[in-house]
Amino acid sequence: MEVTFKDVSLSYDGTREILHHLNFTIPEGTLVSILGPSGCGKSTTLMLISGLLAPTQGKIFFGDQDVTKQDALARKVGMVFQNYALYPHLTVLENIMFPLKMAKIKKEERREKALKLAKLVHVDDQLDKKPGALSGGQQQRVAIARALAKEPSLLLLDEPLSNLDARLRIEMRQEIRRIQQETGVTTIFVTHDQDEALHISDHIMVLNLGDIQQFSSAETLYDNPSNLFVAKFIGEPVINTVPITAFGHDLDAAVPAEILAKTATVGIRPEALQDHPIDANTFATITTKVKAYEKYGREKNALVDYNGQELLSTEIQGRLENHQDLTLYLQKSGLYLFDEAGERIFGGEQDVE
Numbered sequence: 001m002e003v004t005f006k007d008v009s010l011s012y013d014g015t016r017e018i019l020h021h022l023n024f025t026i027p028e029g030t031l032v033s034i035l036g037p038s039g040c041g042k043s044t045t046l047m048l049i050s051g052l053l054a055p056t057q058g059k060i061f062f063g064d065q066d067v068t069k070q071d072a073l074a075r076k077v078g079m080v081f082q083n084y085a086l087y088p089h090l091t092v093l094e095n096i097m098f099p100l101k102m103a104k105i106k107k108e109e110r111r112e113k114a115l116k117l118a119k120l121v122h123v124d125d126q127l128d129k130k131p132g133a134l135s136g137g138q139q140q141r142v143a144i145a146r147a148l149a150k151e152p153s154l155l156l157l158d159e160p161l162s163n164l165d166a167r168l169r170i171e172m173r174q175e176i177r178r179i180q181q182e183t184g185v186t187t188i189f190v191t192h193d194q195d196e197a198l199h200i201s202d203h204i205m206v207l208n209l210g211d212i213q214q215f216s217s218a219e220t221l222y223d224n225p226s227n228l229f230v231a232k233f234i235g236e237p238v239i240n241t242v243p244i245t246a247f248g249h250d251l252d253a254a255v256p257a258e259i260l261a262k263t264a265t266v267g268i269r270p271e272a273l274q275d276h277p278i279d280a281n282t283f284a285t286i287t288t289k290v291k292a293y294e295k296y297g298r299e300k301n302a303l304v305d306y307n308g309q310e311l312l313s314t315e316i317q318g319r320l321e322n323h324q325d326l327t328l329y330l331q332k333s334g335l336y337l338f339d340e341a342g343e344r345i346f347g348g349e350q351d352v353e
């Protein structure tokens with residue numbers, strides 16, 4: 001089901017606005033992550049989609065239908081939370097069948113349907129166990145099967161993996177992707193973990209302080225961040241950010257003067273700083289001093305001082321000594337200029353999403 005927000009705002013108490021004029025469309029059949037720091041409004045957005053919460057202003061559409069006034073039941077959404085919320089006294093099979101029982105579906109039919117779902121989420125060898133006897137990952141699989149039992153218009157997942165250990169999280173995020181692709185159900189996934197969002201989603205909505213910062217594919221977020229917040233939030237290791245004042249005249253030859261005049265901050269991805277020139281890709285060179293040089297496995301990194309600013313380069317080929325002078329070559333891809341308001345005004349491709 002396609003979901004559209006038109007100018008949706010929300011305040012819990014009538015004074016402090018938590019979400020500000022959200023406008024977006026989640027295309028049918030896609031998996032979308034809502035990503036952002038704690039308190040930015042991710043769960044609130046999900047609750048508005050589910051119908052558990054009504055907007056203070058604006059309209060919500062499922063397809064062409066205005067559902068703003070419909071409650072969660074009428075919207076037919078399936079929800080999964082981080083704490084599974086399975087019924088402890090029921091078996092796996094009974095948990096999955098429960099919503100079908102509530103919907104008064106005949107016993108044989110609900111058993112058949114539940115068995116199919118158990119197979120889909122790979123818990124068909126655990127049918128008679130109670131939730132207490134399952135691992136966290138298995139419980140989350142059962143919770144997903146139960147949410148899918150009603151053939152929901154949407155599957156909504158609120159931090160479903162945060163109670164799992166690191167290895168299981170990776171396994172389960174692949175499983176959620178597989179289940180979403182096999183069922184084709186439009187799925188919206190809340191997380192504060194960029195790695196999770198980048199690996200699982202077709203599109204990622206980056207939220208901060210109740211505003212959408214950017215809504216696009218993982219690749220676009222990384223290559224063409226619309227602002228400084230997204231550039232800093234997406235990418236590991238974090239992008240280097242330097243006030244333009246530290247550059248002196250080092251960018252004069254490479255960037256038009258009218259753009260430099262508006263620039264407040266320069267963002268340079270660690271892989272765009274190299275100790276060796278690569279053909280015509282060099283955009284500018286800077287002279288730095290090595291503060292720390294690290295080599296582990298195939299990786300060689302350097303932390304350098306550039307006019308009092310610390311920069312990280314992950315593209316070192318030579319062997320370095322601490323305190324030595326080092327010329328670094330800036331690559332055009334991975335270098336961005338941001339204005340006072342944090343908007344990207346140079347670098348990447350212009351006019352994307």
Ligand SMILES: Nc1ncnc2c1ncn2[C@@H]1O[C@H](COP(=O)(O)OP(=O)(O)OP(=O)(O)O)[C@@H](O)[C@H]1O
Pocket residue numbers: 012013018036037038039040041042043044045192
């Ligand atoms: N029921 C509520 N009443 C009043 N304020 C609330 C309520 N629920 C959330 N808030 C406030 O709304 C803001 C957004 O909360 P929300 O839970 O949507 O954020 P989040 O991005 O999901 O955060 P987290 O990652 O920490 O769960 C926060 O400032 C929070 O304190």
